[in-house]
């Protein structure tokens with residue numbers, strides 16, 4: 247096991263880590279296997295979740311044709327929304343209850359997959375909406391048992407949602423992003439077809455790629471699992487269990503792929519090799535963060551996306567302000583990793599090197615500067631917003647941003663150093679602009 251001293255036992259810390267993931271099928275054209283996999287899961291009547299935009303692409307048709315050819319009864323639900331809300335989750339759940347399905351399949355990005363997870367949850371184990379929502383906003387209860395089978399087919403190379411037990415949404419009345427977290431939400435199988443990346447618009451592939459980058463970097467630098475207080479029982483060990491030797495493998499490989507291909511994939515739509523490589527990086531990072539957990543950049547993203555007032559990037563729906571998930575995460579990253587580097591300088595330096603930084607003559611004291619500079623350089627090369635000011639925020643917004651992000655304690659406590667409300671404000675202030 248690499249880096250043994252990093253995972254040496256600590257007083258009161260956990261002494262083991264778990265490896266949980268969806269079964270995964272990866273390869274060009276594998277969406278046409280959907281029918282065969284659904285049959286193997288004994289599904290007879292299946293709800294196919296997607297969105298209206300994706301209905302125009304061939305991916306949905308390929309999946310539907312495969313399911314029909316396998317003799318399944320298929321009903322399509324295309325009313326999921328980009329950046330789902332409690333209302334859109336409830337509407338999808340209602341559809342799932344009325345349809346009496348014995349299985350689910352999602353074809354889309356994180357928003358579609360997350361909506362399908364929620365519909366599966368509330369139709370399998372009906373309850374008042376806040377029952378399963380993360381505390382303190384909701385009651386944070388776990389479902390009584392497994393859900394129905396769910397096959398997830400990601401059409402973007404970013405979310406990792408196909409490998410995780412997390413569903414994120416906006417709670418409209420509180421203007422807050424929150425989520426539902428349970429092992430039972432993890433899809434039964436993921437069908438990851440890298441051909442889907444060919445049709446992604448530039449801004450969508452860029453935002454997705456930076457989401458992947460932050461999944462990998464946050465998981466790699468998360469508080470080590472052995473420094474998290476041991477749970478009362480092994481079955482209560484959280485999914486966000488902290489960095490561990492298993493998640494390290496996916497993070498390392500994912501960051502190396504991103505360092506090599508991210509600029510090519512974003513800046514040259516014809517570079518299908520680079521785009522397909524990003525799909526593999528997304529899958530690896532998804533497995534990693536599904537077992538280690540993200541930390542502060544994702545925690546901050548909840549309020550950056552939730553409080554957005556006027557941002558409307560190209561390639562996304564133009565009917566209302568929106569900060570795509572990957573952008574709302576990466577604008578915080580240089581500020582956060584400069585702050586966390588002193589907690590594990592070797593890890594931050596190694597990650598910067600995989601992302602393409604020159605580490606000659608680098609010392610541990612340089613880790614903060616090198617990791618933040620390398621992320622900024624990739625952001626500039628791919629047209630990302632210059633910090634949260636480009637999303638429309640000023641210093642006056644920092645108290646509201648902090649108030650929205652600090653309650654995300656599942657993420658804050660997975661950081662490698664203590665995050666106080668005060669230090670979080672400082673992180674937002676230093677994320678205003680970078681160049």
Ligand SMILES: [Fe+2]
Pocket residue numbers: 405457461544571575
């Ligand atoms: Fe993410």
